[in-house]
Amino acid sequence: MTQPVSPPRGSTDKVPQVPLPAWRGLVARADVRTLSLLGVLAALIVIGGVTKPDEFLDTRNLQLVLTQASVIGVVTVGMTFVITSGGIDLSVGAIVALASVWATTVATQEYGFGGILFTSVLVGLGCGLVNGLLIAYGGMVPFIATLAMLASARGLALQITDGKTQIVTVDGILDLGERDAYVLGVPPLVMVFAVVTIIGWLLLNRTTFGRRTVAVGGNAEAARLAGIDVRRQRLYLYLLSGLCCGIAAFLLIILSGSGQNTNGNLYELDAIAAAIIGGTLLSGGRGTITGSVLGVLIFTTITNIFALNNLQSDVQQIAKGAIIVAAVLVQRRTASTT
Amino acid sequence: MPEPTFTSRFTSRRGLLFGTAAVSAGALLTGCTSNDPKDEEPAANDRPAADDKPGKQVTIGFAGPQADHGWLNAINDNAKSRAKKYSDVTLEITEGSNDTAQQIGQIETLINKKVDVLVVLPADGKALTQVGLKAMRAGIPVVNLDRIFNTPQAYRCWIGGDNYGMGLNAGHYIGEKLKGKADARVIELAGLDNLELTKQRTQGFDDALKNYPNIKKVARQAAEFTVESGQAKMAQLLQAQPRFDALWNHDDDQGVGALRAIEQAGRDDFLMVGGAGALSAFQAIKQDNGVLKATVLYPPTMAASAIDLARALGQGKGVGGLAEYEIPASITLYSAVVDKENVDQYMSTGFR
Numbered sequence: 001m002t003q004p005v006s007p008p009r010g011s012t013d014k015v016p017q018v019p020l021p022a023w024r025g026l027v028a029r030a031d032v033r034t035l036s037l038l039g040v041l042a043a044l045i046v047i048g049g050v051t052k053p054d055e056f057l058d059t060r061n062l063q064l065v066l067t068q069a070s071v072i073g074v075v076t077v078g079m080t081f082v083i084t085s086g087g088i089d090l091s092v093g094a095i096v097a098l099a100s101v102w103a104t105t106v107a108t109q110e111y112g113f114g115g116i117l118f119t120s121v122l123v124g125l126g127c128g129l130v131n132g133l134l135i136a137y138g139g140m141v142p143f144i145a146t147l148a149m150l151a152s153a154r155g156l157a158l159q160i161t162d163g164k165t166q167i168v169t170v171d172g173i174l175d176l177g178e179r180d181a182y183v184l185g186v187p188p189l190v191m192v193f194a195v196v197t198i199i200g201w202l203l204l205n206r207t208t209f210g211r212r213t214v215a216v217g218g219n220a221e222a223a224r225l226a227g228i229d230v231r232r233q234r235l236y237l238y239l240l241s242g243l244c245c246g247i248a249a250f251l252l253i254i255l256s257g258s259g260q261n262t263n264g265n266l267y268e269l270d271a272i273a274a275a276i277i278g279g280t281l282l283s284g285g286r287g288t289i290t291g292s293v294l295g296v297l298i299f300t301t302i303t304n305i306f307a308l309n310n311l312q313s314d315v316q317q318i319a320k321g322a323i324i325v326a327a328v329l330v331q332r333r334t335a336s337t338t
Numbered sequence: 339m340p341e342p343t344f345t346s347r348f349t350s351r352r353g354l355l356f357g358t359a360a361v362s363a364g365a366l367l368t369g370c371t372s373n374d375p376k377d378e379e380p381a382a383n384d385r386p387a388a389d390d391k392p393g394k395q396v397t398i399g400f401a402g403p404q405a406d407h408g409w410l411n412a413i414n415d416n417a418k419s420r421a422k423k424y425s426d427v428t429l430e431i432t433e434g435s436n437d438t439a440q441q442i443g444q445i446e447t448l449i450n451k452k453v454d455v456l457v458v459l460p461a462d463g464k465a466l467t468q469v470g471l472k473a474m475r476a477g478i479p480v481v482n483l484d485r486i487f488n489t490p491q492a493y494r495c496w497i498g499g500d501n502y503g504m505g506l507n508a509g510h511y512i513g514e515k516l517k518g519k520a521d522a523r524v525i526e527l528a529g530l531d532n533l534e535l536t537k538q539r540t541q542g543f544d545d546a547l548k549n550y551p552n553i554k555k556v557a558r559q560a561a562e563f564t565v566e567s568g569q570a571k572m573a574q575l576l577q578a579q580p581r582f583d584a585l586w587n588h589d590d591d592q593g594v595g596a597l598r599a600i601e602q603a604g605r606d607d608f609l610m611v612g613g614a615g616a617l618s619a620f621q622a623i624k625q626d627n628g629v630l631k632a633t634v635l636y637p638p639t640m641a642a643s644a645i646d647l648a649r650a651l652g653q654g655k656g657v658g659g660l661a662e663y664e665i666p667a668s669i670t671l672y673s674a675v676v677d678k679e680n681v682d683q684y685m686s687t688g689f690r
Contacts, residue, residue, distance in 0.1 A: 052578070060603075061577050068570055158404070163411035164690040165565055165594055167618060177602055255569060257598040260591075261406060262564040307574030313531045313560045 033279045036330065037294040044298065048305040055308050063187055069300040070193035071096075071251045072270050073293060077200040078244025079271040080292040081237050084204070086217040086284025087142040089241045091131060091149035092271055096264030098153040099123040099249035104166040104259030113172035116253060121246040127153055128242015132235035150268070157261040166259040177254045189251050196247065201289040213237060217284025273320075274299060277327035298323070392426045396652030398645060399448035401441060402459040402483070404434040407563060408591050409614055412638035412689030413459060413483070420642035427649055438465040445469045449476050455648040458493075459483040459641070467492045479651045483644045490667065494651060497644050497669040499636040501538035504673040505586075508611050508634045509546025511675045512584045513553060515609060515631075522553045522583045525575055527568070527596055529588040529613075531560040539588050539613070556582060561592045568595030576603045584609050590616030590633060597622070600629055615676065617688030624681045632677035639687050640671055 048056035055061060075092050082089045102108065103119040111118075127149060134145040168174060175181055176188050183191070204210035212233050215223040224230045245264075252263055276282055277298070278291025299320065306316045398421065405411040414434065421429035430453055432444040441461050446469060448456060456473050460466035463485035470492030473480050482493035490496075516522040526543060529536045540558070547553050559575050561567040568587070575585075576599060587593045590612045600610070612619045612633035622630045647665050650656065656663045676684050 055578055055580070058577070064573055064577050068573065158406055163405040164408055165591055165616075165618070167594060177598070179602065179604060252566060255598075256565045256595050257569075258565045258594055260565045262562075263566050265562065265564060265566070303570075304574060304577075307559055307571065308578040310557045310559070310578065312558070 034288070034290055034294070037278065037291060037298065041294060041298055041301065044301045044305060048301065048308070051305065052308045056305065059185065061304070061308075063182070063185065063190070065297070065300050065304050066190040066193070067187050067255065068304070069296050070187075070189040071248045071255065072267060072274070072300075073193045073296045074196045074244050074248040074251065075264075075267055076271040076274045076292045076296050077196050077289060078241035079268075080200070080275045080278070080280050080287050080289055081204065081213055082142075082241045083272070083275050083280050083282060084217045084284060084287025085213045085234065085237050086220065087135065087234065087237065088146065088272070088282075089131065089238065090143065090146040090268045091127065091153060092241065092245050093264035093267030094150040094153035094157070095124055095127045095242060095245035096249045096252060096267055097261055098127065098157040098160075099246050100253050100259040100263045101157045101161045101166060101261055102259075103249065104168055104253060105160060106166075109168065109170055112170050116168075116170060116173055117250055120250040120253065121243065124242045124244070124246020124249060125239060126242070127245070128239040129235075131242065132238035135238060136231040136234040154261070157263075161259070161261045163261065168253060168257050168259070173254055174257055177257065189254060192247065192251060196244065197289060197293050204287060204289055209233075209236070214285060214287065217281075217287070219285070270299065273324050277324060295327075390424075392424070393653045393655075395426050395428070396455060396649050397428045397430060397451075397453045398648045398652065399445075399451070399453035399456045399478075400429055400431045400458075400645075401445050401448065401456070402432075402434045402641075403441070403461040404436045406436070408616055408689050409589075409636070409638055410434070410459075413641040415689075416638055416641035417457065417645050420645040424649060426653075427645070429645075436461045438462055441466060442469045445473065449473050449478060453478060454652040455479050455481065457481045457483055457641075457644045457648050460485050460487070464488050479648075481644045481648045481651065483641060495647055495665055495667055495669070497640055497647060498671065499640060500670050500673050501535040501636070502542040503670075504588075504613060504634045504636055505539040505542025505544070506546045507542075507673050507675050508586045508613065509543045510549070511611055511632055511634070511677075512586060512609070513546060513550040516550070516553055516583055518552075519583060520552055522550075523556045523579070523581065524553055524584045524586070525556055525579055525582050526558040527572055527575065527585060527587040527592070528558055528560040529592070530562050536560065536588065543586055561589075561595075563589050563592050565592060565595035565598075568592030569599045570595070572596035572599035573603065576600065576605055582608055584611070585629075586611045586613070588613045590614045590619040593619060593630070593633075597628065597630065605629075611675075615684065615688055617685075617690050620676065620681050620685050620688040623676065623678055624685070626678050632675050635672075635674045635676060635684070637671055637687060638689055643669075643671075 075096065079089055079092060099120045102123045103116045108115050108119050131146055131149050134140045135142050181188050204213065212228050215228055216230050216233050220230050253259055274295030275292045278288055278295035280287040280292060302319060303316065400417050402413060403410055405414050418429065418431065421427045430448060430451065435441045435444065438461060445458060449472065456478050458470060458480055467488040470480050470482065470487045474492060479494035480492065482496040484498035486496055486498065487493055512524060524547065526540065528540055547555055557575055557579055559571045561571040572595065585608055587596050587610060593612045606629055608629060609631045610629040612630060613636065615633055615635045615637060619630060619633045622628055623632060650665050657665050
């Protein structure tokens with residue numbers, strides 16, 4: 001899918017740093033970027049198919065890869081919005097951890113399925129609200145505010161669990177992770193991931209909200225002069241990221257059947273890496289949901305291929321680092337050819 | 339059996355503590371005259387080290403890492419409840435920290451407070467060696483718990499688990515279970531690969547499996563001691579290996595996730611052995627309705643034993659069960675295999 005994240009349509013005069021002549025070039029480049037990501041994914045599928053034809057090219061494996069991608073994928077969608085607006089959210093992993101343990105305490109589990117879902121989402125939103133208020137109205141740098149949230153949310157998660165693993169006993173939750181719950185072969189987790197992706201794509205590309213996000217990331221001062229309430233926009237974006245974390249925490253509870261304060265370990269880095277190799281600019285002003293989701297799928301597929309070939313974690317980490325570097329270098333090349 | 343016979347006679351945690359030394363202990367304690375342990379009650383019985391009777395007041399300083407994992411949490415609980423048992427022990431416990439600098443500061447505070455004995459479970463053994471040395475030079479004996487300092491000069495006594503032995507015993511248990519099965523396939527779900535202990539566990543496991551030519555280890559993946567990583571890595575392993583006979587998982591915490599993945603894949607065609615000794619694992623072993631058939635201990639009760647040792651040090655006593663006047667310089671605990679036969683005995687030591 002082509003995904004030109006164009007400057008706000010009909011308002012190019014308000015965002016002067018994107019001159020009109022570059023417009024078509026931008027479309028072409030975004031296209032190339034998405035295509036190259038698809039190429040990488042295709043190459044990986046060939047590698048997997050050649051090295052482990054029986055295990056890799058298998059419906060169950062496809063279900064496995066997509067399921068494993070769901071949790072971090074939902075987080076990455078939220079992260080993409082934040083990065084597009086020129087911000088960063090380092091607290092996503094910690095929020096997932098906090099939401100997942102808060103939603104799996106004995107007290108919450110007594111309220112059953114609804115209680116767990118409600119608590120996960122509410123905790124995510126709550127943390128996002130705090131982040132947003134601190135950044136938008138408290139004037140804190142996103143890096144610092146979300147770093148503080150990372151520390152406190154992890155601490156609170158530890159305090160709630162006391163270091164113990166909270167095992168979920170609610171059948172309605174556990175059943176959703178079983179094969180019986182698959183609809184036409186699609187796991188429920190993957191459906192949630194797909195829905196979040198589609199909503200995210202529409203939100204970023206087809207709404208005023210999305211155009212404002214891009215404008216704020218491109219040039220906040222210009223956006224303000226153009227009449228956008230930059231502060232409120234930022235608040236909404238961190239709320240959105242928190243919401244995604246809450247949903248991801250709920251998915252993780254289904255997947256692992258438990259809540260643990262170590263959940264979501266280093267999600268912030270995985271989500272940022274996926275968004276960046278997807279083509280979202282770390283400096284803001286350009287974001288692509290399609291690219292981010294492809295980034296997540298690339299990382300998950302690599303992990304899958306390595307595991308199927310019994311390669312150890314040291315090799316996996318080296319390769320992951322190399323891929324990030326390669327992707328960003330390619331990105332820089334395409335960007336500098338303007 | 340991988341488990342020494344004495345532990346079944348003495349159901350307490352003491353049995354574990356003196357696992358390495360209990361064989362000749364009883365006789366020697368009675369006066370070095372008899373060589374037959376059977377003519378006197380063996381010493382490694384239910385009474386704690388030194389003895390239960392209140393003696394000299396001892397203040398024990400305890401510094402451990404942040405209890406962000408079930409096992410570490412059990413370490414703190416064991417230390418606290420053991421200290422509470424003695425009217426003559428005051429426990430000065432610090433807020434656990436994974437930050438080396440912070441833990442050094444905490445231990446220095448304890449040194450300045452002039453506690454009688456220190457029990458230290460370092461976040462990083464090598465990095466905290468200097469402060470261990472400092473305490474020893476200040477005349478405060480240090481009981482080094484599990485993660486060992488760089489030099490024996492930094493501790494009076496080291497007590498800890500046996501990671502190599504853990505792998506060894508897991509390997510032998512699986513080996514015996516699969517005896518006579520031609521072309522048996524085994525997989526390993528390891529812990530965090532960054533840690534030396536993971537390498538030691540794997541080494542022990544591999545060494546044990548060498549004794550069974552019919553068994554081949556076909557896959558190994560490292561998780562991160564977390565439920566989430568256990569689920570993720572196990573799901574991949576199950577996809578990679580359509581047929582295998584046994585699985586050793588290094589850690590029962592990540593085992594919660596591994597069992598979830600096994601359940602989700604609908605597999606039950608193999609036997610699984612866990613590691614560490616979590617309560618949930620013990621319960622699953624007792625119920626015996628899943629793949630988990632056994633777990634290899636890395637007993638958190640070592641913290642209780644460390645308190646006993648510290649108390650004995652503070653009171654200038656040896657420990658019950660050994661002939662010597664002084665407590666040993668080093669105690670390596672035995673990694674017993676807990677299966678359906680003996681799980682009841684260990685149930686109370688299981689951690690959440």
